[in-house]
Amino acid sequence: MRPVVESLEESRIREVANAGMGRSDVLRFWFGESDEVTPDFIREAAVASIQAGETFYAHNLGLPELRHAIAGYTHGLHPQRATDHWFDRIAVTSGGVNGLMLASQALVEAGDEVVVVTPAWPNLVAQPLIMGATVKTVPLTVVPTGDRAGAWVLDLPVLLAAITPATRLLVVNAPNNPTGWTLSRDEQTAILAHCRSTGTWVLADEVYERLYFAGDSANGAAPSFLDVAEPDDRLIVAHSFSKSFLMTGWRLGWLVLPSALTHAVGKLIEFNTSCAPVFVQRAATVALQRGDEVTLPLVRHLQTCRDTLVPLLRGIPGVQLAEPRGGMYAFFRLAGHDDCLLTAKRLVREAGLGLAPGSAFGPEAAGWLRWCFASRDPQRLVQGVERLRAWLDQNQRPSANVAGL
Template sequence: MSAAPSLAPDLADSLPSHIRGVGTSQIGLVADRGRDDPEVVKLWIGEGDLPTPDFITEAAHRAMLAGETRYTYSRGLPRLHQALADYHRRHWGVEVAPDRFAITAGGMNAIMQACQALMEPGDEIIIPTPNWPNLAEAARVNGAVPVTVPYRSTGDGRFTLPLEDIEAAITPRSRVVVVNSPSNPTGWVMPMAEMRALLDLARRRDLWIISDEVYAHFTYGNAIAPSFLQLCTPTDRLIVTNTFSKNWAMTGWRAGWMVYPAGLADTFSKLGQYNTTSIPTFIQHAAVAALEEGDGFIRTMVGRCAESRAIMVDGLSRLRGVTVFPPEGAFYIMARVETGETSLDLAFRLLREAKVGVAPGTAFGPEGEGFIRICFAVSPALAREAVARLTRVLGEK
């Protein structure tokens, strides 16, 4: 019997152009060089260092022992939909009908299903940048065209997103505007007044809004970040995406959700069926426990992040060639570092010389050149250690 032929070197060239155009994660390029090194302080990925709380893992265990290991509804358990409705009422004061929720395989799958539902090949999606790269790549996977609108920065180090910049990017092919607030990687938080203005613009121009609200609880000096659900009617062209990953230290559980307009339950039932056929049933029971019992853990996480944020903002501001933009929300610092290197080369050097893993700014678009992104969802002790290591390599001002 002859051996199976090996893949031809040019086989990738036969794939559709919109798949060939999907980018490679620069965060992964850096992480792959150090992820197995126990000495590295790993601050490159949006993941805290706390374990999933016991009350969540125990809920999953009880569900498995009770036989909750079989198929269920493609949009998720009705009990989980009700827990999500209660959660949104409790934190944002909004009434969202339980049939407007779909459970997804993490926030990424929520973004992907939103893109599948809304965009045809050639449609344009407007994305503020620097941005989480998965937003643009999900659009490309579906044949859509990302159109980036750069954030502006003010004299006091804040990022802004003027509405006129978004409006100037609209063309006849525009279909969707993406908002990620609080933002990964900039830490920008969209004020309620600007959300209202963008909603008015979207209504006038028949645009959809995808609002990625995964970091809503992570704000510093402010109340919980506002949600578009506080402004929109049930039939507005809005999809909100979210995840259990950040609030409850559940990144590896791959559980998320979306909120879609009234009347689209059947659409997202089908998309859920053909994407994942729902997520594991016992994980959904754990998600119910997170929603119903996890508000105290969220407060612990946010308080811990606030302390580590202060340590890193202060420590990084003292480094030679470094300009820090203190984030209003999320748990990242986007710092400008002037060393004459590309941000990717700098990230490799800091990994090699400081044993600190950071994300290169260009992982979030070309506007990120000259920046690095640092995740501070770690213990204050680890934040101090990271600052000390970076100080030894970069030096003080």
């Protein structure tokens, strides 16, 4: 076994979840998915495909019908970058995870330098490490006081200074898992301009693009690098059907990339998975054709969930939390409970409350907890906060001046 693979850390989220598996009394908010099932019309499209006998291989890059649907969807979100060539820039992948790994395989060689903005979903650091890269992280910083206390923000000059001509790839996830941080259009423009000057590729994980609550965009989506990039820029954008279409278990995603790379990525897909299953692609095509029936109500519901959970958590003495602008997570710190992995395990065992430890997303997030608020019934969030309060009371909850954290 390669030493870099041996040294990969196991998921700390799974470590916590495994402690609660098989217990029906645990309120589970640890994984990044809604507890709503995929809508009927999407599932029915998959069933119809299987019944029609579509059980054979497909094109490496995906069914043409699906790629055209993704191209139309992309153009609808980014009309200011109008192009007739979206189709030629689309590669369908077996999940967003697979798409991100394909991007690393396409761009990163052993010894390359990769910069990753953190805290981040652990795969974003692990994937270039698996390819033999040297990974340099640039942490977001926490606003300590004021109305935005607990918010994670980017120190743009620090990030730009970290990206040099030796940097092969920049990996950035916004809206961010776990913090809810989002990039501004001006920040994206500055990052892209700098990476052009250094010859650095940008891999943008934008799977939470539609889960955006700031209300400052015409189409309801978070700012995207596709809004400011040219078609031939060194930019790959990763997307997934998991979050915005309630399709986490289907394992389907896509990449938007320069058309010059599309054929080569198709070859990589052949050597990884050959292709995505046809019946899953049929379901995804219908999901895009009727997407607003899923995504718009989902975003409204997630905002209700966020607006239910955040004030309740903020009402607990010692909690530091900023309202997330995007994604599906509340990321918070409990004063006096700095070992977040131990705290998360104790909450499962002693309170029946399943949260993800912040340390799963990088050392800079140690001491924080992630709460996925994508709950079909917001009352479950209320119950979860009640359990957290009761547990803190039983464990002599410390009084804290949050502004002084």
